[in-house]
Amino acid sequence: MSRFPSIEEVVATSPVIPVVTISDPSKAVPMAQALVRGGVNIVEITLRTGGAFGAINAITSEVPEIIVGAGTVRNAHQLEAAMEAGAKFGVSPGSSPLLRQEVQKAGIPFLFGGVTPTEVMTLLDEGYTHLKFFPAEAVGGIPVLKALSAPISSALFCPTGGIDIVLAKAYLDLKNVVCVGGSWVADTHSIECGDWSRIEANARQVMTLRVPEGHGLHE
Numbered sequence: 001m002s003r004f005p006s007i008e009e010v011v012a013t014s015p016v017i018p019v020v021t022i023s024d025p026s027k028a029v030p031m032a033q034a035l036v037r038g039g040v041n042i043v044e045i046t047l048r049t050g051g052a053f054g055a056i057n058a059i060t061s062e063v064p065e066i067i068v069g070a071g072t073v074r075n076a077h078q079l080e081a082a083m084e085a086g087a088k089f090g091v092s093p094g095s096s097p098l099l100r101q102e103v104q105k106a107g108i109p110f111l112f113g114g115v116t117p118t119e120v121m122t123l124l125d126e127g128y129t130h131l132k133f134f135p136a137e138a139v140g141g142i143p144v145l146k147a148l149s150a151p152i153s154s155a156l157f158c159p160t161g162g163i164d165i166v167l168a169k170a171y172l173d174l175k176n177v178v179c180v181g182g183s184w185v186a187d188t189h190s191i192e193c194g195d196w197s198r199i200e201a202n203a204r205q206v207m208t209l210r211v212p213e214g215h216g217l218h219e
């Protein structure tokens, strides 16, 4: 069995990938357990804090039923450290030729960020069909994704940035959207005060969202 899931498995795990910024790795396991109790078996830990690698490592060893990924991966060094900590997929707000080369070598499923037609076409050319669309709301959100879907129908997106439960539903109705990312599911405040039941309830609500049939199939 491969060490990694496929990118299709990653995006199909939950309609929403919780994007989590966590400073204290000791909170990582109860946070991940709350997501699992709510039915969400995937989490992206952003590499924005000193505790991120410890959090990835703790979740990997203690909550094996959740697929843990690393977000905010901007260079080869971070990619290597995230994989060493046990990350099963990676996410980046954008992409660079060097990072794409390293991801290719590592064989880890990866969501690179692509927004403009040129960025999207460059990533498609290199075989990346599943992309992050960031910062979704700030760059125009749903109208932009709709406009991209006609000329560039083979690109599938995980819009992230400024999305809440209500917007998530609207994004998931787009045929080039396979999941969305958002920090509201396991928000920093709930993590800091140990409000695990709130995170579990948010996860449960996320699992009521549906990705309409046929999304994610290449045309």
Ligand SMILES: O=C(O)C(=O)C[C@H](O)[C@H](O)COP(=O)(O)O
Binding pocket: 019, 046, 047, 048, 071, 072, 073, 091, 092, 093, 134, 160, 161, 162, 163, 181, 182, 183, 184
């Ligand atoms: O750190 C990263 O890797 C990022 O690219 C940014 C995150 O995706 C956003 O911070 C999502 O957060 P919300 O907009 O609060 O849902």
